[in-house]
Amino acid sequence: MDRVSAAVGSGEMVAVIGRSGAGKSTLLNMINRLIEPTSGHILADGRDICRFRGAELRAWRRETAMVFQKFNLVQRLSVLTNVMTGRLNHPPVLPKSFGMFFEADRIAAIEALALLDLDSHALKRADELSGGQQQRVAIARALVQEPKIILADEPVASLDPLSTQAVMDALRRINADRGITVICNLHSVALTRQYCDRVIGISRGRLVFDGPVDQLDDAALLRIYGSHTALEEAT
Amino acid sequence: MSVRDEHWTAPAQELSLARRKQIFAEAYRRERLRTWRIWLVGGGVFVVMVIAAADIGEVDLVHLWDRLPRFRSYFGRMVPDISLESLWPDLQRWFRRGWVWLRALWETVLIALYATSFGCIAAYFVSFLAADNLSPHPAVRFVARRTLEFARTIPELVYAIIFVFSFGIGPLAGVLALALHSFGAVGKLFADVAENCDREQIRGVRATGANWMQTMIYGATPQLGPDFLSYGLYRLEINVRAASVLGFVGAGGIGQELYNAIKTFRLTDASAISLMLIAAVIAVDMLSSWLRGRVIGKGRLSEA
Numbered sequence: 001m002d003r004v005s006a007a008v009g010s011g012e013m014v015a016v017i018g019r020s021g022a023g024k025s026t027l028l029n030m031i032n033r034l035i036e037p038t039s040g041h042i043l044a045d046g047r048d049i050c051r052f053r054g055a056e057l058r059a060w061r062r063e064t065a066m067v068f069q070k071f072n073l074v075q076r077l078s079v080l081t082n083v084m085t086g087r088l089n090h091p092p093v094l095p096k097s098f099g100m101f102f103e104a105d106r107i108a109a110i111e112a113l114a115l116l117d118l119d120s121h122a123l124k125r126a127d128e129l130s131g132g133q134q135q136r137v138a139i140a141r142a143l144v145q146e147p148k149i150i151l152a153d154e155p156v157a158s159l160d161p162l163s164t165q166a167v168m169d170a171l172r173r174i175n176a177d178r179g180i181t182v183i184c185n186l187h188s189v190a191l192t193r194q195y196c197d198r199v200i201g202i203s204r205g206r207l208v209f210d211g212p213v214d215q216l217d218d219a220a221l222l223r224i225y226g227s228h229t230a231l232e233e234a235t
Numbered sequence: 236m237s238v239r240d241e242h243w244t245a246p247a248q249e250l251s252l253a254r255r256k257q258i259f260a261e262a263y264r265r266e267r268l269r270t271w272r273i274w275l276v277g278g279g280v281f282v283v284m285v286i287a288a289a290d291i292g293e294v295d296l297v298h299l300w301d302r303l304p305r306f307r308s309y310f311g312r313m314v315p316d317i318s319l320e321s322l323w324p325d326l327q328r329w330f331r332r333g334w335v336w337l338r339a340l341w342e343t344v345l346i347a348l349y350a351t352s353f354g355c356i357a358a359y360f361v362s363f364l365a366a367d368n369l370s371p372h373p374a375v376r377f378v379a380r381r382t383l384e385f386a387r388t389i390p391e392l393v394y395a396i397i398f399v400f401s402f403g404i405g406p407l408a409g410v411l412a413l414a415l416h417s418f419g420a421v422g423k424l425f426a427d428v429a430e431n432c433d434r435e436q437i438r439g440v441r442a443t444g445a446n447w448m449q450t451m452i453y454g455a456t457p458q459l460g461p462d463f464l465s466y467g468l469y470r471l472e473i474n475v476r477a478a479s480v481l482g483f484v485g486a487g488g489i490g491q492e493l494y495n496a497i498k499t500f501r502l503t504d505a506s507a508i509s510l511m512l513i514a515a516v517i518a519v520d521m522l523s524s525w526l527r528g529r530v531i532g533k534g535r536l537s538e539a
Contacts, residue, residue, distance in 0.1 A: 080263075106263070107256070110255070110256055110259045111252065111256070114252055114255045114256070119255050119256075119258075119259055120258075122259055122262075122263075123262060123263065123266050
């Protein structure tokens with residue numbers, strides 16, 4: 001990544017688009033600090049998050065919930081426990097480290113699951129669910145973290161159209177109802193236009209577009225995707 | 236941990252949040268009661284068995300305490316007289332047959348290496364037949380599992396006595412005895428990890444029209460390689476130790492020397508040999524972790 005400078009306001013629904021390997025995933029992973037930037041700053045409310053260590057870093061990760069392309073649920077744990085892992089950073093931490101969650105955690109988890117229409121699957125093992133259901137479980141896990149931002153890294157890239165719609169609807173609803181900022185890597189220009197307010201375009205690690213979605217015209221798309229063939233693949 | 240649909244039908248979509256939470260709470264309570272029952276019964280059986288084992292095995296703490304001085308005096312006699320002024324001559328006296336022992340130790344390591352190689356190669360092939368998810372047929376699986384059990388249930392020492400009787404005194408008997416036992420023990424571990432492998436990768440290879448053997452080699456082996464290697468190397472370590480005992484019955488290696496030392500109460504010899512054995516096991520362990528690191532590749536270890 002090189003010279004990407006963008007400011008995201010609270011409560012926005014932002015799409016990050018670009019070709020494969022352009023650096024979209026790197027950007028999101030850097031915000032959650034799963035990948036360390038070699039230089040530069042990432043500021044949140046005026047604080048440089050790259051300096052966070054230990055408890056401060058873990059608190060930051062709790063505030064910036066990740067949703068992954070491959071869901072990253074723990075397959076052998078129940079759906080309920082998977083969602084409750086989203087509360088591992090809510091005190092008291094010690095008993096939770098040894099499997100003792102509290103009534104409040106369970107209530108938060110089941111409310112999040114009910115919101116995503118998965119409460120009836122709560123006690124199943126995660127690997128018994130379909131891909132779309134698993135991704136919604138992952139969103140429930142993100143929700144109970146009580147995050148300020150949800151970072152969704154290609155959340156629908158391995159899903160069928162119907163599940164895609166369910167997952168994107170859920171993200172949009174969470175953004176609208178709870179005011180949680182959503183930053184979402186997407187491969188599809190159509191989904192971007194349908195769901196997001198603002199678009200950040202990245203090409204070869206550089207920022208080439210940043211603006212509201214209605215300014216995303218053919219010229220801008222060409223700048224982001226580099227060639228007509230690449231652009232056609234994305235639309 | 237999971238409640239299947241027969242216990243619990245999904246609430247209809249139009250239910251209120253409060254009702255949904257209530258339904259969940261009931262299901263959760265039932266599920267927790269069930270896990271508690273399982274733990275209670277399992278824990279009860281375990282405690283009863285531990286108490287029974289202590290009784291039958293005559294694990295008597297009072298007796299243990301009474302006899303502790305004897306143990307200490309035996310241990311004390313294993314420590315040689317070494318003073319700082321005459322350190323080198325003392326050490327020379329302690330390891331007076333050092334070169335003989337080193338040769339015997341080398342033989343022991345080679346016995347272990349041969350036996351582990353043969354045992355693991357055989358175990359590799361049979362483990363796929365024995366794994367629940369990979370086996371071509373339940374009958375094959377049954378036979379494979381029972382064969383492995385048979386091979387590992389009989390102690391190495393019994394095998395060694397049989398082979399010394401049939402093939403004569405020497406390392407060959409030791410190699411055969413260890414190989415057979417390792418085959419059974421490692422084969423079971425291989426089969427168990429094979430049952431944990433990712434189905435999708437195997438389906439991916441099978442779908443190309445590959446036969447069973449090809450599917451195992453291209454679909455299963457790459458995922459399981461690091462686990463197989465780690466169990467195999469661990470077995471090598473165990474076998475170095477086991478091979479050192481086989482000499483007691485004439486199956487080659489350093490065991491013969493150790494047995495003689497203990498039998499004739501040359502206890503400082505016994506401690507010197509034991510130290511060399513420990514050094515050998517440490518060397519094998521260091522070598523195996525280096526090898527394993529090279530094979531898996533440092534960057535591929537998943538990080539927290």
